[in-house]
Amino acid sequence: MAMSDSLVRPFASVDWSEPGTPRAAGGDVYFSAEDGLAETRAVFLEGCRLETRFAAGGTIIIGELGFGTGLNFLAAWQLFDEVAPASARLHFISLEGFPLSQNDARRALSAFPALGGKADALADQWPSPLKGPHRRVFAGGRVALTVFHDTVEAALGQMDFAADAWFLDGFAPSLNGEMWSADVFAHIARLSKPGARLGTFTVAGAVRRGLAEAGFAVEKVPGFGRKRERLEGVFEGASAAPLPALPGRVAIIGGGIAAVSLVHALGLRGVTPVVIAQGGWGAGASGGLAALFTPRLEAADRPHVRATLSAFDYARALYEGVDGFHASGVVRAPSGNDGAGRLARIAAMMEGAGITAKDDGLLLECAGWIEPARILKTLAGDVPVVDARAARAEQAGSGGWRVLDGQGRVLAEADQLILASGAEALPEGLDICLPMEGLPGQTARFAYDGPPISLPMAWGHYLAPLPGGSVLAGATHERVERLTPEQAAEDIRAAVNAFDPQMGAGLGPVLEHWGAVRCVLPDRLPAAGQAVRADGSAIAGLYVLTGFGARGFAHAPLLAEHMVSLVCGEPSPLERSGAASLDPARFALRALRRQGKSAL
Template sequence: MHWLTIQDAFLDDFAPLQPARIDWQDTTPVARDFDDPYFSRDDGPAETTHVFLHGNQLPERFAALPPRARFVIAETGFGTGLNFLCAATLFLQQAPADAVLHFVSAEKHPLTHADLARAHAGWPAFAPLCAELARHYPALTPGFHRLWLGNRRIALTLLFGDAAVRFGQLQARVDAWFLDGFAPARNPGMWTDDLFRQFARLSAPGASFATFTAAGFVRRGLAAQGFDVARVPGFGRKREMLTGHFLGGWQPAHSTPGHALVIGAGLAGATSARALAERGWQVTVCDPAGIAQHASGNLAGVVYTTPSAHATPQNRFYQSSYLHALHWLARHDFPSQPDDGALTGVLQLPPDARHRDKQQAALDSGLWPADVLRPAGSGWPDASLLMPAGGYLRPQRWCEHLLRHPHITVLPEAVETLTATQTGWQVGTGHRTHDADIVIIANAADATRLAGLHWLPLKRIRGQVSYYRATEASQRWSQAICHSGYLTPALDGLHCVGATFDLHQLEATPRDGDDARNLAELAANLPAYHADLGGADAALAGHRVGFRCQSTDFLPLAGPVPDACANPSTPQPGLYLSIAHGSRGITGTPLCAELIAALANDEPVPVDQEMLAALAPARFILRQRKKQPEWMP
C-alpha cells in the first residue's frame, strides 16, 4: 500500500478501551461478554500447536528460513497471548539466530496486567517470555503498541481496538494468519467481510491462514477474497477446522541492511542510528559538535507528555510516543545510575484556568489509564497530574548510551552536500565523501541548509535554562515538575530551572534577565520549592541557551523526504527526516526512529496510517498545493 493511502477506517474515533471482563473457572479465563473460554480447557498450548502452528506449517517454515529472514504473523484476538507465546517460542527454537519474527495482534478488549499474569501462571514452560511480556505489556490505550522482546528477535505489535478498523490502519506484509476470535456464533463482529478484505489486502503472495472454526460463512468469505480454503481435522472434540493459502506462491522475506548515514548526533540522530544498528545496518553518524551538543545538550530533560481528552493524530502521537519512549528506556535499562536521572514520576501543574480545564478533561476522558496518568493528590492545585512512569534524565548520557554500539561510528564532521546516486546517496563532509544506501537527516533546523530542503516549515525557538546549586532542602526533591516552566531534581548538585520560550530572539549568548525570569516563574508556581532553593538568594551556577526546532503544526517531521519539485506524494528513495521534535525530543524521537527503521526495512509499520500521514514531511507540500484530504490535521 502507498505510504499516504487513505482508509475509511480512519473514521474510527480511538475511543477508550473496555478491558476484558473475565470469569475465572478454576485456571481457565472465560470472556464474560461472549461466554467463551480463551483457550481449550483440556490443553491450551496443545490446541494452539495443532490449530495455528501446524495449521500454518510453522515448524517446517521456520526451520527453512534463510539468514536475516523476516516472518510476519498477524492474529485476530490477542487474548491471553497464548498463541503468541507458542509461536515466539517455536521461532526462537527453530529459526536462524539472525531472523526476526513480527507478531501483529488485534485486541478490542485487552486483558488487564493482573489477569494476564494470572493466565500466564499456568504455563511454566513459557516463564521467561511471560516475564518479559509482563514487564513490557503496554498501558491499555487505543492504537498501536510496538514491543521488542526475545533479545530483539521478536517484535510484538499490539493493535488495541476493533480488529477490522485496526487492520485497516496497518501497513504490513503478512506471511501467516491466526484467525482466533471467539466463536463466530458468539462474536460475529470478528468474522466479517470487512475483516476478510483486510486479510487479503495485507497478505503476502501465498500467505497461509488457520482457524479453529469450520463455519460455512467463514469459508465462503475467505474464498471470496482469494484464499484457497480446506477443511482439515480439528483439535480435540472439534471435528473440523479451516486452513488455506492466499493466491500466489509464498517466498520468505529477508532484510538486506547496508550502510546508513545519520546527520546529527542529538536525540533524533542517536535514536535513529540505534534503531538501524539493531537491525544490522552499519551506521555512520556525522555531527561537527559531537554527541548531544545542541538542543539535546541540557543537563536534564523531562520524560513526559501533554495529555488531552481528544484523540486527534497529534494528541495520539503525544501519547503513543511517550509510551514507546518508556519501552525504549526499560529495554535499554536507562537510567541505570543516579547521575543518569530517574523515572520517579512527573508532576504537571496547570499554570492557568485553560490548562486546568484541559488537564481535568484528560483525566475524565478514559483515554489515560491510571498507570499512565492520575490526579496528583492533596497538596497540589486542582487538576494537577502525576505521570507515575515518567521522570528526568540526562540527554547526553542517553545519546551516548544509544550510540555505544559496534555497528555505529560517530564522526565530528559537518555534512555539506547530499547527492542522489543510482544506488543510494553520496554525502560530502569537506573531510571526505561517504557513500550510503540511506540517509536520515536529524539535525533540526539546520536541515534547511541542505540542497532541496529550503521548503521545510520550521521555527527556531530560543530557550535558556538556568542551573541552580542544590541546597540541603532541595536535595530531597525526587520528582520533576512541569508548570509554565519546569524543575528537575539535582544532577551533579545542580537543578535545572527553566526554560524561556522566545520565538523572536536568536541570540545564543545567555542573558541575566532570562535567569531572573526562570526564577520568577518558579516562585510564582512553586513558592515552597523556590524557598527551598534559597529564594531570591538562590545560587546560580550556570545557564545554557538552546534552540528548539518546531514545525508549524507542532508535530515532528518523521518519514520519507518527498520530491518537492515533482510529485510530493512520491518519496525520494532512501532519504528520511527526523526533525522538529520541539521540547519533547526525549519523548518523541524513539517512536520516530522505530517508524523510519521499519519503513527502511519494509517491516510492519509501528503506527496507524493516519498517524503515518500526519508525521509525513510531504504533508506540508500537499497542503500548499491544496491536495490534502480533509482528515489531515
C-alpha cells in the first residue's frame, strides 16, 4: 500500500551498529556520540536563551523540526522544571516524518540517566505512528507535548501558534532537503512571535539565506564539540499567528464525559469552572454500567478521521493511569456495512498502530473496555457540581453569560459558557445553529454460561466478559420508539444469538440494565468549537462540546483539550483541517452554501 493510502507513518529504520549512538537509515546520527545532552543544551537551550525566557514565566511555546528521540524536548522540560515559576506552562510542538518505535525510543533515551524519570515518562506515553498530531501532558499539566507525524510541509501547514523559540533539528540539508526549503522557512516565520529565537546545527549558506528572506536575522556562533560553527537567529518580522489570551471565568452545562473532560483540561491550567448538571456527574448518557473503548474506523485518510484517531490515542494514554480502564483488546467482526473487505482495507491502512487483521475481522489491540463511573470520578476530582436544571442562559451586560434556573435564580455568571450536554439539557435563550437529536440506546449485564469469551467482541452490537463471570451486551439502537428494559433485553439476546447461537444460548437472566439518550449530529461527528447562529456569525463567549453518540469516552478528552485551548488562546492539539471538520459552524455553513449565501 502506498504511503499516501495509509493512516500510519512508517517507523524509522534505526542503525544500532555503533553502541549508544542511533543512526538513521540516511546515515545521520540522532544525537552526538560525545555528549548528546550537552550538545542539545548548547545548540538549542542556550542558543534560544531559554533559561531567561523560562524564568520570565507565562506560557512559553517552542516549535521544533525533527522530534527524533525526544531528547530536545526532555532537555527543555528539565530546564523549565529548574527555573520556571510554578505558574508557567510549556507547550512543545514538534513534527516527525519517520517516528521511532517505542522500543527504539526507550533504548535511545537510556543513554541519558541525567534526565531521570522524564525519559521514562516520555517513553511510557510514546505516541503511536498514526498520521497527524499527538498530544501528551506531563508534570500535572505544566508541560504539553504535541508531535505531528507527517511530512514537514504538510505538518506545518496544519499548525497555528506563535512560538517563542524554534529548534531546527532536521537531519543535514544534504540528507533531508525538504526540511530546509523556502516554504518551510515561510511557515516558521508565520508561526513565530516577533523576537522569537532559533537555534540549529547547520550553517549551510542556503539555510542562512532562506531564514534571512523569511525575516530572521541569523549569525554564526562557535559550535559544540567537533563542530566548528552553528546558527542562531532572531525573528524580526511581523507575526500573523494569534497571541495567547488570558482565560476568564468559565461555566459548563453538563455532567457527562464531555463536561468532565473540560473540567480536567481546565484543571491542568489551574482553572476551576462552575459546573451545572442536574443529577450530578454521570446522570445522563455517560453513566453506563460498562462500555467498550474502541476507535472510530474508516478506510480513508480524511481530516475528521485523523482527528478522531488522534482523540482516541490521547484518551488511551490518559486512561492508562486511571481506575476503570481495562486494556484488554477487542475483536471486531464483520457485519452489515462493515464487511470483511472493508475491515481488510482498514487493517492495511492502520498497520503498525495496534490494529491488525484477524480472520475476516480485526484485532484492536489498542482497544479495551471501561467502567464509566470510575473514570468520571477520577477526572472530575473534587470539583463540585451545581445540581440544578439550567433553564435559561443569557448574555450579561458585561459581555459574559448568566445561567438561570427555572425560578430565575442565578446559577452561574461567566466570561465563557460551554455547552457540554445533549439537547434535552440545553437552556432556553440560545440562538445557536446545531441540529442535535437524541438516539436512545440500552445495554444489559447478563449471567452467562456459554462458550468461554477471551476478548470483548463487536459486530454492530457487542459482547464483553466482565469479572465474576457475567457479560455486558448491547447496545440497542432505537430510532422509532423507546423500548422497555424487557424489550431491550430481548433485542440484545436476538442480536447475540444471530452472531453466535452458542453464545446467545449462554445468556442467562438480566442482572443489571442501563438506558439513556445519546446526543448525535446529522453527520455522526461531534461538535467542538465556538457556537454560531444560523447566519454563520459567531456568538461571543459561547462554546459547544457535544454530539459524541456512543464514543464520548474515546473522543471527549482531546476535544476538551482543543476547546480549552481555544478559550485560553493556546495551540490546539488538532490539525487545522481536523478542527474545521468538527467545528459547530459546519452545519450553518453547509446550509448557507445550499442557499447560495455566505456567512456573516
